Amino acid sequence: MATYTLTVNGKQHQVEVAPDTPVLWVLREHLNLVGTKYGCGIAQCGACTIHLDGVAVRSCTLPVSAVGRRAITTIEGLSETGDHPVQQAWLEHDVPQCGYCQAGQIMTAVALLQSNPDPSDEDIESVMNGNICRCGTYLRIRAAIKTAAQRMR
Amino acid sequence: MARINTTLNRRAFLKASALAGGGLMLGFNWAGCAPSEPPVKGMPDTWADINAYLKIGNNGLVTIMSPNPEIGQNVKTSMPMIVAEELDVDWKDVIVEQAPLDTHKFTRQLAGGSQSIRQGWRGLRLAGATARRMLLEAAAQRWQVPVEELTTKAGVIRHEPSGRTLGYGDVAADAAGIPVPEDVALKDPRDFTIIGTTRKNVDGPAIVTGKPLFGLDTQREGMLIAMIEHPPAFGMTIKSLDAEAAKAMPGIHDVFTIDAAPDGFDRQWSDVNAFPHLVVVVGRSTWEVLQAKRALKVEWEVASPLESSADHTAGLARLLREGRVEPARRDGNPEAAFRRAATVIERTYSAPFLAHNTLEPMNFFADVKPDRAELLGPIQTPEFLRRSVASVLGLPEDRISIQMTRMGGGFGRRLYGNFGVEAALISQKVQAPVKLVYTREDDMTQGTYRPAYQVTYRAALDDRGRLIAFHVRGAGVHGGPVFADRFPAGAVEHYLAEDLSLESNVSTGAWRAPRSNFIAGAEQMFLDEVAEAAGKDPIDFRLELFERAMNDPVGEAHDYDAERYAGVLRLVREKSGWDTPRPGVHRGVSAYYCHNSYVAQVVDVVVEANRPRVQKVWCAVDCGIVVNPGAARNQVEGGIVDGIGHAMYSTLSFVDGVPEQKNFDRYRLIRHAEAPKEIETFFVDNGIDPTGLGEPSLPPVIGALANALARATGQRLYDQPFITSLQGFALEGTTG
Numbered sequence: 001m002a003t004y005t006l007t008v009n010g011k012q013h014q015v016e017v018a019p020d021t022p023v024l025w026v027l028r029e030h031l032n033l034v035g036t037k038y039g040c041g042i043a044q045c046g047a048c049t050i051h052l053d054g055v056a057v058r059s060c061t062l063p064v065s066a067v068g069r070r071a072i073t074t075i076e077g078l079s080e081t082g083d084h085p086v087q088q089a090w091l092e093h094d095v096p097q098c099g100y101c102q103a104g105q106i107m108t109a110v111a112l113l114q115s116n117p118d119p120s121d122e123d124i125e126s127v128m129n130g131n132i133c134r135c136g137t138y139l140r141i142r143a144a145i146k147t148a149a150q151r152m153r
Numbered sequence: 154m155a156r157i158n159t160t161l162n163r164r165a166f167l168k169a170s171a172l173a174g175g176g177l178m179l180g181f182n183w184a185g186c187a188p189s190e191p192p193v194k195g196m197p198d199t200w201a202d203i204n205a206y207l208k209i210g211n212n213g214l215v216t217i218m219s220p221n222p223e224i225g226q227n228v229k230t231s232m233p234m235i236v237a238e239e240l241d242v243d244w245k246d247v248i249v250e251q252a253p254l255d256t257h258k259f260t261r262q263l264a265g266g267s268q269s270i271r272q273g274w275r276g277l278r279l280a281g282a283t284a285r286r287m288l289l290e291a292a293a294q295r296w297q298v299p300v301e302e303l304t305t306k307a308g309v310i311r312h313e314p315s316g317r318t319l320g321y322g323d324v325a326a327d328a329a330g331i332p333v334p335e336d337v338a339l340k341d342p343r344d345f346t347i348i349g350t351t352r353k354n355v356d357g358p359a360i361v362t363g364k365p366l367f368g369l370d371t372q373r374e375g376m377l378i379a380m381i382e383h384p385p386a387f388g389m390t391i392k393s394l395d396a397e398a399a400k401a402m403p404g405i406h407d408v409f410t411i412d413a414a415p416d417g418f419d420r421q422w423s424d425v426n427a428f429p430h431l432v433v434v435v436g437r438s439t440w441e442v443l444q445a446k447r448a449l450k451v452e453w454e455v456a457s458p459l460e461s462s463a464d465h466t467a468g469l470a471r472l473l474r475e476g477r478v479e480p481a482r483r484d485g486n487p488e489a490a491f492r493r494a495a496t497v498i499e500r501t502y503s504a505p506f507l508a509h510n511t512l513e514p515m516n517f518f519a520d521v522k523p524d525r526a527e528l529l530g531p532i533q534t535p536e537f538l539r540r541s542v543a544s545v546l547g548l549p550e551d552r553i554s555i556q557m558t559r560m561g562g563g564f565g566r567r568l569y570g571n572f573g574v575e576a577a578l579i580s581q582k583v584q585a586p587v588k589l590v591y592t593r594e595d596d597m598t599q600g601t602y603r604p605a606y607q608v609t610y611r612a613a614l615d616d617r618g619r620l621i622a623f624h625v626r627g628a629g630v631h632g633g634p635v636f637a638d639r640f641p642a643g644a645v646e647h648y649l650a651e652d653l654s655l656e657s658n659v660s661t662g663a664w665r666a667p668r669s670n671f672i673a674g675a676e677q678m679f680l681d682e683v684a685e686a687a688g689k690d691p692i693d694f695r696l697e698l699f700e701r702a703m704n705d706p707v708g709e710a711h712d713y714d715a716e717r718y719a720g721v722l723r724l725v726r727e728k729s730g731w732d733t734p735r736p737g738v739h740r741g742v743s744a745y746y747c748h749n750s751y752v753a754q755v756v757d758v759v760v761e762a763n764r765p766r767v768q769k770v771w772c773a774v775d776c777g778i779v780v781n782p783g784a785a786r787n788q789v790e791g792g793i794v795d796g797i798g799h800a801m802y803s804t805l806s807f808v809d810g811v812p813e814q815k816n817f818d819r820y821r822l823i824r825h826a827e828a829p830k831e832i833e834t835f836f837v838d839n840g841i842d843p844t845g846l847g848e849p850s851l852p853p854v855i856g857a858l859a860n861a862l863a864r865a866t867g868q869r870l871y872d873q874p875f876i877t878s879l880q881g882f883a884l885e886g887t888t889g
Contacts, residue, residue, distance in 0.1 A: 001403070018403070018440070025440040029378075034370040035363015037561070038439075039512050040593045044817035047512060075363030082362035090361045094353045094783055097791055098225030099360035100367060100512045100561030125826035132817065134512045134562050135225050136794025138828035140787065 004064050008033065009077025019065035024048045026064050027074060035075035035103045039132070046131030049104040050074050056111035075103035078110065086110050089148035097135035105131045109145050117153055119145065193245050201325035203287060204333075205258035206236050206280035213308050213322035215242050218252040221273065222264040222533050223356075224563030225791075226847040227784040230355045232273055234780055238347040239281030239340060242321065243307040249355045254535040254555040264533040264560075265568055265663065267748035267845025270780060274842055282337040284328070291327035292319050342778060342840050351783030356559060368530035368558040369590065371518045376586040377406055379435045379579045380442045383428035383599050384453050386810030387659045391430050392454035399434060399448045404441030406585075408434050408449070411578045413571060419544040423537040425601045426571040427660035433575075435583050439590055446592075457658045459810035462505070462605075465630060465657065469607040472628040472653040473501070481637035484708040485647035490622035494613030498686050502610075502675035504873040505804040506630070507603035507664055508814070510822060513561020514596040519576035520586035525552040526577055531560035531567055538570035542577045565663035569601045594815045601662030602805060604630035606671040610679040613647070618687035620698065622647035627672065629654065631661045634672040640718065640746065641680075643711030644698040659807065665795065666848035669747040670855075674800060674873075677743035677856025682869065691742050691860070692726050695719075713746040717775050720837055721753035724773035728835050729755040738768065741860025745853035748845030750776040751837075754793070756829075756857040758865040764883040765865045767797065767829040767858065772850060774834060777841035785846055789834045792850030798823025800855040801875050821874075 003016050008031060015030045022041075027033045027050070036059055039047030043058035050059045051073035078084045086109050096102045105128070112119060112127045119127070124145050133141065197210025207217045217233035233249045254262055261272055285305060292310045293300040296317065304311050308321045342348075359366055384390055396408035414420065414429035432451055436442040491497060517530035526548060532538050535555045543550045560567060576589040606629040613622035623645040627635040633652030642648055664670060684694035699722075701707070702715035722744045726732065731740070737759055744753040755771040770793050779785045802821040806813045814820035859870045862879065872878045 017438075018444075021440045025438065028370075029438050029440075032372065033363070034365045034372075037367075037513070038369065039514075040817050042593075042816055042818060045512065075361075078362075082358060087361040091353065091357050094351075094357065094787065096225075096354055096357060096360045097227070097787060098512070098560060098562045099354075099356060102360050103363045106361060121830075128825040130824075132512065132822050132824060134510060134564075134795075134822065136791040136798070136823070136828070137787065138794060138823075138825050139790055139832060141825070 002065070004067070006064070006067060006072060007069070008072045009074060015064070017064055020063050022060050023050065023062045023064055023067060023072065024059040027059065033074050033076050037100055037103060039101065045101070046108060047101050047104040049107040049131065051107060051111060054111065054114060056108050075107060078106070084110065085151045086113065086144070086148040089144040089151065092147060093140045093144040095137050095140040095144050097137055101131060101133050105133065105141055109141070109148070112145070113149055113152055118149060192248050197322065199326070201329040203284040203325065203329055204280055205255070206277070207240065207284055209321050209325035209328075211322045211325065213246055213320045215240065215247050215308070215321070217247055217249055219249050220252045220259040220262050221269045222262065222535065222557045222560065223251065224264045224533060224560040224567065226264065226269070226788060227354060227781065228264070228269045229559070230352055231270060231781045231784060232277055233355070234347050234352055235274065235277035236281040238345055239278045240285050241305040241307065244347055244352055246308055251557055251559070253557070254539060256536060262535055264563055265565070267750070267847040267849065270843050271749060271845055278339050279337065282339050283334060286334045286337045287328040287331040288321055288324055290331045291324040295319070295324065295327065348778065348780050349782065352781055354784065366559040367513050367561050368516045368518065369513055369561070371529060371558070371588055373518070373520070373586050376518070376588055377435050377437065377583060378439050378442045379433055379576070379587045379589045380446050380592065381575060381589070381595060382432040382434070382446055382449055382451060383595065386453075386459055387427055387807070388455055388457045388459045388810040389453045390456045391432065392452040394432055395450035398450065399445040402441065402445045402448060404438055405434065405436040405445045407583055408432070408445065409582065411575065411582065413545065413574050413578060415545065419540070421537055421541060423534050423569050424541055424571065424574070425569045425660050425662050427658065428599055431575065433579055435579065435587065443592065460657060460659060461808050462806040465605045465655070465807070466503070468655045469503075469605065469628045469630075472655055473607055473609050473626060476628065476653040478651050478653050480649055481635060481652050482642055482648065482650040482708070484642070484645070485622070487622045487624055487647040487649040490647035491611065491613045491624070494621065495616040496614040496686055497611060498614070498683055499609065499611045500679050500682060500871065501607060502678065502871050503607045504605065504671045505806060506605045506659070506661075507799055507803055508597050508600045508805050508820065509562075509564045509566035509664060510597065510820065511560070511562030511564060511566055514593055515566070515572040515591040516589055517573040517576035518586065518588045519573070519580040521546060521577055521580040524548070526580075527554050528573060528577060529556045529558060530573060530576070531558050532570050532573055533560070533563050533567040534570060538573045541570060541574050545574050546577055546581060564665045565667065566601060569662050593817070597820060598812045598815055599660075601660050603664030603670065604632065604661040606634045608634060608672060608675050610675070612679070612683045614683070614687055618689060620645055620683065620687070624649045625676070626651040627653065629668070630657045630659065634668040636668065636672065636712065638710065638712045640702070640711070640713055641698055643706045643708055644702040644715070646707055648707065658810070666747055666852045669745065669848070669852040670796070673743070673745040673747070673852030674855030674859065677745065677853055678859045678869070681741070681856070681860040681863070692722055692731060695722060695744060717751045717837075718744060718746055721751045721773040721775050724835055724837060725753040725755050725771055728773065728833070729771035731755060739861050739865035741857045741862070741864065743853040743856035743860065745849070745856075747852060748848045750774065750844045750846060750849040752849045752853050754853050754857040756854065756861040758861040760865050762883070765862055767861075769831040769833065770829050770854065770857070772832065772834045773837070774846070774850065775837035775839065776846045776849070777839065777843040779836050780843055782836065785836070786834045788846050789850040790832045792848065793832055793854045794823060794828050796851040796854040797829065797858055798827065800858060800873050801827070804874050
């Protein structure tokens, strides 16, 4: 066990956990931020995507000891009132079916638009390819990302 | 307006409080009970319970209970829309709550068979209409006027002769005391203002902001985390457990074994479970329990033969070749017709086992006390789970409460509630609230899989290219795939259907559109080849068969309405411009009927740099009245992506009883770049009561895809997944 100070969604938290504990479980069980989802545990499905200093990473394979001073952003901290343009575009296109993967999809999409404000279909497909949607909402996700890109420009 | 007798659902319309005695009213209701969005009106000071489905606040805000489990099929929005329609209330003044299991108040609280809307339709309408009538009578009493002089619009009651108005909130408390009417009038569908309009997912805002909605998100005071370890192979069981090392690890509370199907267990259809004997690890956090699970020392032993995929393939082929079975249906004299045929076409198709792979793995919360039990989690069949839990715990059913969380996917896996039974047994053993969590590997390697299937079709054509005889002979693990009375039964003079079953120790169950998810594709691929052999356009060929089924049906009965079947084919033909070929676009067509609905599809494939890609899927659907068109299109699109993905890429295979795919590194699911570029859906507008939509778009797309690929590549595909059977083309990202 060791004590770590994490900056999550702009607030500092101290947690006492084993160094190899993935950030996913620290968020979910120690900080009660359950928007970040467990899907595979091996960085294959993207349901656990968070931002580390603005970069999309898979929290299920990121040990808490590797975070250091980098700032963590989760779906809960993406915007104050849930109205980030990507979240709004998701609602506008009524994207979710079961909804379980969507927080991870949104976090990947936000990081994509930060680095590439005007992505082509191919850009979207290539960056989003690491996020599985078992319900098959891929077409709506693509449309929502395009809408959000337009709004954010 | 038709007057409908309310007797059928009468119990649900009595005041909730009158039924509260006897059963358990347990606390603990965050799951789905907070509105997703703050209501426009604000929360009321008081609520009046009108009936089991709804209560009305003194400010006119209406809470509608959604009775059925939500697995992503959107019933949590669509079912309350039906109530709101007949209540005649503004949708923006409605908040929705997930109802717990309550068999006194609700019927068929189950997500399966695409039946929630179809079977809920009348009851939901009556719930709204009955409440509206009670509000009207309360207003009539207050004003001392005949109830016939009153009208409603969007939650406001108006006395036409005097122009006076009252909001529903003003009379809700009085209405709660009005006797339930013997019969009520239902709206003419032409007057619908909510049904038939797109309303967004009521949980949308909570989903995109990461609010706790799913079973895995459950947190309770004093709750422990439990994980299971099941045998590594089908056919194995526990021989011995050395728990000492795991028990000594940090955060671990206990390690033990359970038997989820003990002697005397009252096993139901929903208790499919190959591994009732399990090792259990219980501790304070998921990560610590996972480390201890990895440190377990378990010896396994072989209890029944260890099967490999090669055994299943050979076993099914042997059944097709020499298995004896009574015909499931026989019309005319098929043997003689095949003997005199000018042309006989015979083809065999196969598909592998599939896992459900809901993105939220199996999990359940249980808090078992000596005299009662609370359960909460993702379950498609809460009523059956309660019965199984009662049997295994030795408690009466009325001492067990079950609440449903929103589910991170169902696809049939959560019809089988072994994980709920296990959670209850674990909580009973450790005497604490417990959340049982499966890892992805636990989930994928102990499923109720889609069975492996094979089918052989034979068709006989006469010298003018007419289909005179048809023979389908199918085989599957734990049951064959054939629906004997479906098309083309009734459309062919000489018809034979046979269905065979291969026993196995691999557990199988319903997987989105059971059996149809294989047989539709095979049948539609076969009909494409038969049409080609007959020298006919594949749509014309099918339409001729429907003509026969309409005008001069063969045999005693068949399952489908040939006119509606032909209707979707004609619609997709028109919308897709089927009769105007476009250079470079290779097209395949299919049509199928299942879950009481009709779907026809055209898939457009283009080949770029030796890579076939699905450019567009055109889809015509006849599911009767479409309650929520935007959400309905979402279901159709999802089914198409799901069907294409599994047919192209997915397989679950076995070596000596061990699943070879344990996680998404080896189990391939369709991803963004592989999804079709475009899907366009057209609904038939016919005013018929609604039928299923969660499943019907999946089965036929496999046939349309294969038929398009055949034209694009010159190769007919007989074995799924297609990625392993298509030769000589670049396949990565094939459908993207």
